[in-house]
Amino acid sequence: MTVSAREVLVVVRRESEYLVLHRSPAKGAYWHTVAGRVEPGEEWREAAARELLEETSLAGAELRELTGFDYVRERWEADPGLRVAVRTFLVDAPAGWEPTLDHEHDDARWCTREEAVGLLFWPEPARIVASLA
Numbered sequence: 001m002t003v004s005a006r007e008v009l010v011v012v013r014r015e016s017e018y019l020v021l022h023r024s025p026a027k028g029a030y031w032h033t034v035a036g037r038v039e040p041g042e043e044w045r046e047a048a049a050r051e052l053l054e055e056t057s058l059a060g061a062e063l064r065e066l067t068g069f070d071y072v073r074e075r076w077e078a079d080p081g082l083r084v085a086v087r088t089f090l091v092d093a094p095a096g097w098e099p100t101l102d103h104e105h106d107d108a109r110w111c112t113r114e115e116a117v118g119l120l121f122w123p124e125p126a127r128i129v130a131s132l133a
Contacts, residue, residue: 005084006038008048009125010063011132012056014093018116018129021055021099022107030121031109033129048089056099056108063089069124088128 011033012019020031036051038044045063053059066088073082099108111119113129120126 004082005079006044006047007084007086008036008038008044008051009086009088009128010034010048010052011066011088011090011125011129012052012058012093012099013090013132014097014110015095016112017110018113018132019056019093019099020109020111020116020119021101021105022109024104024106027104031119032121033125035125044087045089048087052091055102055104058091058093058097058099061091061093063091066090066128071124086124088125090132 019033021034023030023032034052034055036047036055038047042050045065048063049059052061052063068085068087070083070085073079073084075081101108109119113132117126117130120129
């Protein structure tokens with residue numbers, strides 16, 4: 001099956017804490033990292049920076065590419081069965097920085113790595129966070 005969509009996932013770390021965002025009920029009501037689709041004509045890193053700015057208001061931070069994975073959307077999601085390619089990035093937020101959430105999220109938490117892994121809904125982001133030191 002060929003990839004039909006592209007998305008980015010951004011893990012935000014502040015010292016030894018990881019940011020998890022709670023998607024609003026209209027968006028599924030689960031804990032996730034910064035994430036979103038790559039717009040037509042947009043490069044992966046550009047999409048990651050845009051999503052980071054839109055979802056948390058963090059701008060100008062260095063994005064380090066981590067790994068990628070593919071997944072197939074669940075039957076309850078929009079476009080079920082769609083194969084999606086994802087590239088992931090890590091960004092270190094400045095000490096004391098706090099996110100300003102957009103309309104897609106209703107809560108945010110700074111967690112230890114283990115707490116973040118336990119909260120994250122999807123297994124792929126949880127595995128990526130678990131792999132970070």
